[in-house]
Amino acid sequence: MAKESGVLLQVDKMKTVFQTQSGYIEAVNGISFHIKKGETVAIVGESGSGKSVSAMSILRLLEKSGKVSSGRILFKDINLNELSDEEIRKVRGKEIAMIFQDPMSCLDPVYTIGDQIIEAIKIHEDLPKKEYYSRAVELLQLVGLPDAKARMSIYPHQLSGGQRQRVMIAIALACRPNLIIADEPTTALDVTVQAQIMELLKKLQTELGTAIILVTHDLGVVAEMADRVVVVYAGQVVEESNVIDLFNKPEHPYTEALLQSVPRIETNKNERLMAIKGSVPSLYDMPTGCRFHPRCPYASEICRQEEPPLMNLGENHYSKCWIKEKDIKKVMQNVNHNEQEDIEIIDSPHFGKHQNKKILEVHGLKKYFPITKGFFSRTVGYVRAVDGLSFDIHEGETLGLVGESGCGKSTSGRLITSLLKPTGGSVTFNGQDISRINRHALKKVRQRIQFVFQDPYSTLNPRMTVGDIIGEPLEVHRLVKGTEKYARIVELLETVGLTRNDIQKFPHQFSGGQRQRIGIARALATEPDLLICDEAVSALDVSVQAQILNLLRDLQQKLGLSYLFISHDLNVVKYISHRVCVMYLGEIVEIADSEVLFQNPLHPYSQALISAVPIPDPEGKSERIILEGEVPSPSNPPSGCKFHTRCLIATDTCQTQQPDLKEVSPGHKVACHNY
């Protein structure tokens, strides 16, 4: 890469190593990229690809065991890697600032936000006392916190997640840095808040001309924000290009697969997702040659033997792949596609039909958690987590449940499985009211309703083998014993795509995707009718997420399962569900067939939610409805229509009267006064 004019930061063959018990491991293996003034460069990759470590390496913010072992990091012609600790401290915050993922843990809870912003200025600038204060107020106004003066004396816990992220941005901007490194700045936020923060970052960039390095795994965010994209895989750059070329004609097979494995709003539901087989290699065990070859559909002998160089394909488009002749690639792609189609065609007998009988009916379901205070635990109020929920699920159907955090979607799942006792309402499963049955009968029902949890890391007991984990439901319900049990466990493992050799392994020996498969196998052990998937793919990388989504759909085909699919990811919900419920503050605001809902959302909240989802297409930037504020607290919900505080078309009626869920067309219900 030749040095061009206006280059702000040039990272050149940077290697970062960590010392571990078994020697040094390379987290970053020779990454090079540059960023110009006022530009946004996105570093994209899956977990473990080294994207965050690269970002931290620039400012040498690594843990003690890690260090940049070779390469240069040139910032304004100074090699940051050669600076002393004292010198680099002057660069941090002043020249290059960072925004972290989790705004909850990055602010010190014992200082006011004003103090924390002032501290950031004080470290680098010597000003008269009054000016610190006015600068801080200015910064808060800049990041769009209303009533900035009053907010100066507020503590972090008094702010919501989105507001805290704004404060973090204000701190990052405190000394007008030339470069901001934003490590997953919106990942921990809800979609509607994410949209606000992305708008803010873009606005600030045009106003202040700051360059941004955006580290993210979300291709939607990349398409929205970035000018250029650097794709990293296993500690190496595999492709670099401007954003439009990258999305339109990805060159590296990994980029290509990554783009195809994300379900989009327009993805055809009857197609399988293109999944990348396997998972990201461990740092301890890197493949030889091209690091992507074990997962690459085009891999040939040379890929296994030799590592490809980063090849220039013209127009500043680089790809680290041996296959550069487009035609050859096309041919291979065709061969490959044929192969894939043989295995991966799905036609769906159950799909799209829900005349089948109802398997689950939920009516007026409520859950109030008491808020207690004082020595005698007086109840002073209630958190209305779920407030009158009604829906039903048919046999072989997938019902999606979407909403932002705190809307009560996970609580609903737990109420249906009686992990929590409802405050009111009924849950009828196969014609039996299960919200008020005794323990014995409940155990029988639990055999038929199973749960797939979000986090595949923490839902498996670390001290049990996979065989014991999957065998547990069989034991609990005394279904099979001895050799029969073993045979059943093997069968289950094979159903979810694992092998019989995995039976005596422990959970920590598996990757995230494989653990989720174990979780699914456990859920299937009792041959249930209904699976409740609570954010079942949210903790997984996109390439693995596609595998699990495909698996869930295959299982539905094969076993005729019904799913209640709870997720905050609208694209995933759209892809997998037949019908979708949109929840807001414990209530359903809209329910419709998924195609209908996404094409013609009626409720203002559904409209905003759907438009807030970042679309992985840099040219298809649609007009976005940006909602003000954040979800109110469920302990003190607004009167009337709960959404009226954020609604753009709210009238006086909305403030006083609660709208009912009305059927506007067959199967499409909405709770809004405008319909």
Added chain:
Amino acid sequence: MQELQTVEKVILKENTKMFQFKENCRRFIRSNPIGTISIGFILLVILISVLAPIIAPYDPVLQNRQSILIGPNGTHILGTDELGRDVFSRIVYGSRISLLVGFSAVVFSMIFGIFFGVVSGYFGGVIDMIVQRIMDAIMSIPSLILALFIAALLGPAIQNVIIALVIVETPRFARIVRGEMLRIRETNYVEASRSIGSSVFRIIWKHAIPNMGAPIIVLASLAFGQSIIAEASLSFLGIGTPPPNPSWGLMLSDASRFMETAPWLVLFPGLALALCVLAFNLLGDALRDFLDPKISSKK
């Protein structure tokens, strides 16, 4: 075929668990030289106590008026006491009492502690309130004074010393187990197990207890050392092991009168006691470092 598979399964399972155990031992020896020495010393003490009749050259309670208060020499390598009993033999037999008291006190307080801790942590509410207040009350009295009181009440006998120590040690285990139970109760794998219909007993037995092993093992090793020293203290004060049994604390007590004329009488039992307690404490520290993933990963 099916049977073959079960056999294969059993073997494979044995292999991995065995393999893991060996692997862990190797890692422990490499990362914790002090802990390894402690374990070695403790194993040696156990061996000595088991083989006491073979190792000890004399009967520990046999009095010999001809040779009283003789310093270490060829026939009595650690000398004799005021009644002509062989000090070395008494120390060897004394290890039996120390280990017996330590072991029983730890095992019983662990069982009671786990029971109260699990019940208190899992069910919470009023039960938790009551159990924890009782534990608080016991813990608020200095442990040796409480043990003294109980032992004095029950009279001098080895089993009474054990009872006193169990009462003193139980709250510590109950505390730790309750904390762990509260943590584990909220974990996702417990919820996952509840969702498949597991009973309370199963959750506690299969999920909770195996996952609280690390802190319990550490505490047990520390409590072992403390129990040994408490037994010696009680015996020293004359309300522990009754004479003429060869307890280290009792030996120290008898020897205190001859401290100036026969220092070996204090020195050797004291040394045995100190080394033994030190070994258990160092082992506890080493285990804590080893079992805490946060500390061991830093090394």
